[in-house]
Amino acid sequence: MAAMDNTEGGESWENLQHAASRVLVPGVTGSQVVDLYNQWAKGGYDKSHQDAASRKDYNALHVLKQALQDLYPEEDSRDTAVVLDVGAGTGLSGQVMLDLGFKLMDGLDPSAEMLKVAKEKRVYRHTYTCYLTGQPSQIPAVSAMGHGGLTCAAFEELCRIVKPGGYIVNCMRRAYLQEVPDYMQNWEPLKERLVREGRWRVVKMDPYPDHFIGHEGLLMVLQVLQ
Secondary structure (H helix, E strand, C coil), rough: CCEEEEEECCCCCHHHHHHHHHCCCCCCCHHHHHHHHHHHHHHCCCHHHHHHHHHHCHHHHHHHHHHHHCCCCCCHHHHEEEEEEEEECCCCHHHHHHCCCCCEEEEEECHHHHEEEHHHHHCCCCCCCCCCCCCCEEEEECCCCCCCCCCHHHHHHHHCCCCCCCEEEEECCCCCCHHHHHHHHHHHHHHHHHHHCCCCCEEEEEEEEECCCCCCEEEEEECCCC
């Protein structure tokens, strides 16, 4: 991929890809991931993803859009749904949801620089530079899972704060389920336990191509029941 100059003095996209290959690995800490994304926000994050999408190399947002259209086929139901976008980043997923007619959206991300970009787009009512809070009816997430990202325990918290009948919608690299130790050890037992307890049901667990530049994706749709 050609190097892209940043707009605010951060590293080029090419250098940030190198940084990501060093930082997004087993054992990385949450603070290291936040530091990377703070740099990436200033180093062409939006442009790199938009360019990849135009080449059909970034399919996650298209998959998210289709999933939300399937869950909310009536446009009137979208403008009353309360949404917390976990791992909101620069608001790319928020813009997709806004274009679909979702209006009551808040964005949450631990990266202040990513949210700084998101605020400029005015897609969220409120943004929170922190971890999980609030009582949304639906929680979409795109690329929030990975090394140093959302833990399995976070999904139990999501199940707690989402209102009954609401959805957790997640797009991620499928390979992370076999690469990240927490997911390898804990995801399936957690998913099945919450099913047995009647706390959520699995609506979709569907693979899809080109989550981001050649990596296969996985769409998770989980409906909270209590």
